[in-house]
Amino acid sequence: MKYPVFICDDDQQQIELTKKILGAAEMILSDDEKIEFDIGSATNYLDAVNYLKEQKLDGGIYFLDVELGESTENDSGFDLAALIKKRDERAQIIFVTSHADLSLITFRRRLGPIDYIVKTGDIDEFRKTMVKTVEVAIYNLHKFNYMKAMTFSYKIGRLVRNVNIDDIIYLTTTPTPHKLLMIRQTGESQLLGSINQFDNENPMLEKISQSCLANPKNIQSIDLLERKVLFINGDVETFARSSIKRMRELLTKYNYTTEELAKREDSIE
Known part of the structure; x- marks a missing residue:
């Protein structure tokens, strides 16, 4: 998998070293998947x-020198990190600095870097520290992607509600345009949007x-002949x-039963 990486350092030699x-980290970390x-x-x-404005990075790994100028007060790596976090919610920020402890500043500014690498x-x-830190960044991105995939989000007014995807049985349209009905294991709810969205x-x-x-x-069985799906709550x-x-x-992936749902419906009636 290819990961976007951005390095900002006022020392070109430091950039080349990184x-x-x-x-080298591409080869070291390429195990289950090829890392680029x-x-x-x-x-x-x-x-x-x-x-950053031109590239519009998403899920990037950022190596930021804190001291881009004579001080850390203006246009520093901290300012750059703040901008990045607004544009890339999955950003993995790594500060590269000559100072051993800058945690108080990053705490106050809520920058949440995954590590500080002290220039030495x-x-x-x-090299060892950087490779370990990159490995953590990749792990975080995988975890973030998984959590996002397992979370269903929708808006009610200005509120954003999150539902565990495993709780959802299915979504279906309603007679009202752009209004859907969400059937869950724990109940039902209505939301605005479209099936395609x-x-x-x-x-x-x-x-x-x-x-x-x-x-x-949450599908229990599929009837290919009648083209019907039986869900775990009994809905068809x-x-x-x-x-x-x-x-x-x-059917192959989940090993559903293939009983004929039409016959089941007839027997119920």
């Missing part, structure tokens, strides 16, 4: 700001028709003919 270490870094850099605050003449120690935002859910977005984990929804191939794939 790039060299990152090149797409690296950009700047040597001053203004160039860094322009680069011991290159081997610097929430399908695009939630890769863990499956669009089985124009009117239904389902959680595959019809899926589109165009979804038959995907339904076969879900």
